[in-house]
Amino acid sequence: MDVPLDRVTARSDDGRSFHIPGPVDGFVVGALVVIDDGERRQLGLVEQRDDERGHLRGRLLGLIADGLLETRATLPFVAASVAAVDPASVDLLHAATGAALEVGTDLTPPGGPAKLLPHRFNRHTFWCGQSGSGKTYALGVVLEQVIAHTALPVVVFDPNSDFVRLGELNPGASGPTADALRERDIRVLRPNVPGSEPLRARFVGMPMASKAAVLQLDPIADRQEYNGLVHLRDALDTTDLGAILPTLGSSDDPVKREMALRIENLGLMEWEVWAGTERAATDVIDERPDATVLDLGGFSTPEQQLVVALAVLDELWARREERRPVLLVIDEAHNLCSPQLDSPVAIAVRERLVQIAAEGRKFGLWLLLSTQRPSKVHPGIISQCDNLALMKMSSPIDLEGLATYFGYAPTGLIARSPWFRQGEALFAGGFVPAPTLLKMNSRVTPEGGVDVPVPLR
Template sequence: MTANVEVDPPTAPTSEPSALTHLESQDGRSFVARGPGSERPLPGDYLELEGEDGILAFVEEVSDEASGTGFAATGTLIQVGGGPGPGRPTDSPWHEVPVRATRPDTVQRLLSGADSRLHLGHLAGQEAVGVALVPNRLNRHTFWCGQSGSGKTYALGVLLERILLTTRLPMVVFDPNSDFVRLHEKAVQTETEDEDQAHALHDREVVILRPDDDQSPLRVRFTELTPRAKAAVLRLDPVVDRAEYNALLRLFAGDFHTVDAGQVVPHLHSLGDPDAEALAQRIENLGILEWTKTWAFGAAPVTEVIARRPAATVLDLGSYERHEEQLTVALAVLDDLWARRAERRPLLIVVDEAHNLCPPDPETPLGVAVRDRLVQIAAEGRKYGLWLLLSTQRPSKVHPGIVSQCDNLTLMRMNSRDDLDQLASIFGFVPRGLLAQAARFRQGEALLAGGFVPMPSIVHMRTRVTPQGGTDVPVPMP
């Protein structure tokens, strides 16, 4: 006789992520989670607390247990929902709470926001989770860096498009490599959403100023430069070259008025003053009047264009033949913005390849003047609505007094340990575990941290709506 044995029906497979071990928190804010090595998370991952809806554990550091068979993850507890951004849960301690990998929909509530146009891209490894821009936190300086080939410039274009689409914050772009001169054009797209966004961008006023464009020239007026800027252009030291410097001051303090730089030298020659004659010879010897693509000669200067605040003004500095011309135009614009600071009109100042304008040790008086003005804007400009966005390949190539004032960070692939250590020391709010991953980023991946994103996140940047102005030169093939 055979006994009847009841067999439980097979359990249906579940899509729930498998549980890790447990989480401990003494203060209800930070945590330690321990589990087997097979379930090891990465810095930047999120864990769910079992039975606690709306509370996530954000992993910042992961290390091996002393036994070598498991891991210990540390980080911050976050309250999801109930406001525009993440908050803190209660200060109550947690003991032996089971945790598991977070479902994408839970992370989406934290990072994605309500408007897909705000998405800079998607969370690396989770295409369903968009990472949203927090536009009202662009009122802080931003540092944007990544080594050559990381996709830094393309990703910066994504950010500029999102700003144009979702805010009314005007911007001026210093573009030394002509990478953003097509910010007013539409890239070839197939998706309906991209087409709609391209049309929305087309409705924004984007002004492209080029040195050799008769319709939209990028020019400045020598006569309207500050005394220090004029002296920097002429390589005059107020003490060493005191006679010529004084002649320069007297020239524009008197009855001489003109908008034409070409009239300055003849007027100096006509004065019969040996110091004025020496100043005229200096101008001729330096070839300043040969900068025909720099001086306005009666045309509207760039400062007047920026003063009326188009949605974006792109300055094509890359089309100048001399670096001194780039510096002169940049100095004229920055000085004018600083002179108008009391107007408190918000403006995002985007400086691509920022090491060209604000290196730690400039070699010329013009370079020093530009760097010093940017240092001043970094230190004091925020309260006047002048906000910097600086993009470069290495943090060490930009003056530390500027980098240290930045509250937002975008970091793309970076192999140099020294550079990563420098960033860690400056941006203490960014978990070191996330910074350490930058050496393994693929092209187009970026660590975003600071107030302009909901949480520090490793993001795969979205496709641009406008075309890239500059591209790599291909290798010739048979």
């Protein structure tokens, strides 16, 4: 027989976690509760239910006293009553943690706004959801809030042209977020769109290892040509490929002539990615506009997408000691981070991202990775993420992996992911006051890559 809610009692031996003997009904995993032992009131989160006995376990979030929530002070107790949280206590949690970015509506009683902590985007974030979950739309909601209500510059690697309208507003959009976005400096760089600022990379600005990756040169297998590239360092640091190619082709040195043939055979001079006399993406990002969208999907070949990504990541890493914060948003992250990618440029991009994931946080290089398939992202990157946004996900393999990597997300909430409706999500980790199930808000900017509808008669 279930214990009536007005007689539910809890116990905490360590002052950090609590246990409610079952069977108990009325409190779901993910619910906030107020625990009162007669001397003090504390806020707690239900994290786990024992399905056989109905016992509940959770963790204490803070001590409620004098109209405030002290998140660094939780105390043990022998017996305390447990009640559903009230809206005022939720407000105390938001105030105590600094949660200010309103991104949705909390689906757990008592409801109300779901908010993120803007200062905790200084940790890497992993965002995932299967096709049709509303992942890209929801990511746009969060980016709008970050761009509108923080001073953190955002760089979006956009392979499907989904965020190219981030600088526009929906007709009739109003409110503080819309008003703030109107004032923000949002640059959209596109390869082949008249009237848009071009998206370009500069070969001369890339480090030697990246130049070799573009030329598909291996230091061992292609040791003669690679050595020739090393000896051309000074020339290639000041002269672009197009200008140096005639010199290479007419040289008496057979190694240089071989390199000229390689450039021609790879068709590198036909790529539209090269900056030439135009500004490169790195030049724009160095100005730190509020947001820079890199429309990678506008290129005719995947290799050019990778070259732009590599040039940007290399430049940011080379200047990391400047400690100029930036949030690097990588949509469809499996295109840049997959362990299966095997071309030289793809490997170079992935290794740079692994390096940024492991070491970039202290330099202000913070990642937000979004993907449909977590299993296709390099585990060395996922394991460095302290924030999780999970939308509908039906793959058992992916869900099992997420539960392993993100121990701070209650497994009971992760397990509910296959039944999420479009636009619903679980947020967990440092950027949310407590693990939260929510329905995302509407966007104030248009989505660039909406689905094509099925023609009907």
